[in-house]
Amino acid sequence: MEIIFRAFIVFTAGYLLLRITGKKAVSQMHSFDLLYIFVLTNIISMPVEDDHIGKALTYAVIIVVFYKVLIRLSLHNKLRWILYERPTVLIRNGDIDRNGLKKVRRPMNEFLSHLRVKGFTETQNIAMATMEETGSISVIPKSEYRPVQPNDLNLRVRKEYVPIPLIMDGQIIYHNLKYLQLKQSWLINEVGKAGENVENIMLATYSENGELFIDNNELQNHKNDPYYYEPGTDN
Template identity: 50%
Template structure:
């Protein structure tokens, strides 16, 4: 294999991958949301590569480059699991607020304004930075907030209240259709379900009108029916902002 082939099949994709990653690192965490730098890089790279045959008809080369990028991606993901490589490959979180004080250096590094930071805090339910013990911008671009103990929501254990284990309602009817595998899981029959519906005043003929039917922790069937008829427009609880009439 001569240098030309070595360049095309190994050095060139590695170089493009490295340059693209450096550019995303320079762009900062605000450039990505929920996805990591590597996730976003792979998405853009494969999307661009796959669209290449539309213009050049080089299907085999496009497949090769897409697979090569995927192999680089998997290799980097594997290396990032090891501590000695993780510090180099994975972006560390940046402190934005510590002990109620805004870290101006952190804001400058991530190119965030104070207004943007306050908006992110409001999304988390906090209006005052002084209530925050620690706020970080993660690798995914999301801001995580740890409030001070006196500002966090009251937990049942704070009041010495014993709580029951959470129960996730099990859907039995979705959009008028019976979820048979959930009935089988509960060892129930359709006849039992129809009896429960009848107790709610819903006949078998009206099954298609049931938007959602779930079984709660008390073994009760809770249903949400399709609304029919127009509601009273003069009810203050039905006010819709922006309506002129």
């Protein structure tokens, strides 16, 4: 029981400290972001083997405070260039920057694979490609190769609407009902009209026209329909 309790304390403390840290530390990481995670992980795992749980948690809190201070300092432009690495240009106006690739130690075949993942097969069609400070590669195509935008054709498009989930995995999302000023009775009634039960619904969303779209757990039978082909011998 002591081992289980100690592991629970360590896990809970680590979770709370990461929540305090914020999303940034667990998304795309900079150098000291990654170092922070490594150090914090080692510190909070110490009590699993040793009995100094109080000392370990104290060190963890100090590391979190120190990290938060660094994040605050990085908001200042002068200090930002010290704490973060600068983006490295890898392609300029269709020409590959060999010095840039050498600086980031990125082999040509690996670089080309990153471009293909982003949908680019011809380097001469790229205006600029850079490795950002997070380690990800961003690509800006030349104007004649970028996707056509509605503004290019002087088209007016309607505002994008994001469907709001009201049921997920058979559970009602009550705070979304409250946000839309809808009653649970309305939702149950709409579900009943569709001949469904709440517990059988994978996802139900509130659409722009005020209707309820329902996706249940059942898969439709599309036998021999080529548009629903699945690779393998069980198709």
